[in-house]
Amino acid sequence: RRMITVRRAWGIELVDWATTEFTWFTGYAWRIAHCSDCGAHLGWRYEAEAARQPAKFYGLLAEAGAQG
DSSP states (O other): OOOOSSSOSSEEEEEEEOOOOSSSTTEEEEEEETTTTTTOOEEEEEEEEESSSSSSEEEETTTTTOOO
16 A cells, blocks of 8 residues: 655544554554544544754545545
């Protein structure tokens, strides 16, 4: 699966608490991101653990919005 990173995203509902377990980005905790309308898994939000930039960003599945 391909993932794109963006600083802002709308229509996202975050699931559970942020965790650093198995993070793909050192220094960032992640949370699962679902579509706030249909509940489909869209990707993850990454949140900086310390003062770093960006403070948060989204890793979205490239094919999540491409439904036939």
